[in-house]
Amino acid sequence: MKEPSGIVITHLLTGWITLNKSVVIQGGSGTLRLPVYAHHISHPKGELLFDSGLPQAFEDKNNQRRENRSFRFDGVKNIVTCLEEAHLDPNRIQKVVTSHFHFDHAGGNSLLKNATVIVQEKELEATRIPEFVEKSGYNTMDLVPEHNYQVINGEFDIFNDGSLVCLPTHGHTAGHQSLQILTGKEKMVLASDACQIKQILNDEFLQAPSFDQELQLESLKKLQKLQALGFVIVPGHEPLGN
Numbered sequence: 001m002k003e004p005s006g007i008v009i010t011h012l013l014t015g016w017i018t019l020n021k022s023v024v025i026q027g028g029s030g031t032l033r034l035p036v037y038a039h040h041i042s043h044p045k046g047e048l049l050f051d052s053g054l055p056q057a058f059e060d061k062n063n064q065r066r067e068n069r070s071f072r073f074d075g076v077k078n079i080v081t082c083l084e085e086a087h088l089d090p091n092r093i094q095k096v097v098t099s100h101f102h103f104d105h106a107g108g109n110s111l112l113k114n115a116t117v118i119v120q121e122k123e124l125e126a127t128r129i130p131e132f133v134e135k136s137g138y139n140t141m142d143l144v145p146e147h148n149y150q151v152i153n154g155e156f157d158i159f160n161d162g163s164l165v166c167l168p169t170h171g172h173t174a175g176h177q178s179l180q181i182l183t184g185k186e187k188m189v190l191a192s193d194a195c196q197i198k199q200i201l202n203d204e205f206l207q208a209p210s211f212d213q214e215l216q217l218e219s220l221k222k223l224q225k226l227q228a229l230g231f232v233i234v235p236g237h238e239p240l241g242n
């Protein structure tokens, strides 16, 4: 969509994940098949991604790592392919805002080595603490040591014009963040896993436990308040119609 401010947002579908419903909904039974997105944002001062989708290795159905997890995948496309199919140049990506280091959100970072990864300090720190790695379900394969990390702490206005602001929404993981987008016309928050599906936004008590349940609930309430203020909340895994 084209906005008066010159911001263009393109949602990129990087694949589908089938998981136990209880991973997302408290006490849920059966399975859910959910889309996995990365979001490209073109701003007059540069191009960036919010999250980078599934790891390239998951395109291969025989990949060991993919088989070892209690998830199933289909339609997986790496971030470079997704960008190219949308007629976007991967080499122009200057920044990747990583909501958190789960494999379905940071899995494409390794293909974007020239980009600076913007991450909350608490999130990056947690990936270096073995106990948190275990508790949060990170896979250190998705961390690229040679990446230039821009480590932030709390709210961060990326281009210093109020249009793209990282919002701490901790709880799902130690330092999870969302992205608030304010253009001339549109108010939006890309929530990532602070709100995985729309149903949770309407009833926060449905949300399955995660790294820190209290913080997770606080973050969801923050999103609900923003929704009441007119922001469109885009859940991390709700189908967007593509």
Ligand SMILES: [Zn+2]
Residues within 6 Å of the ligand: 100, 102, 105, 172, 193
């Ligand atoms: Zn997650």
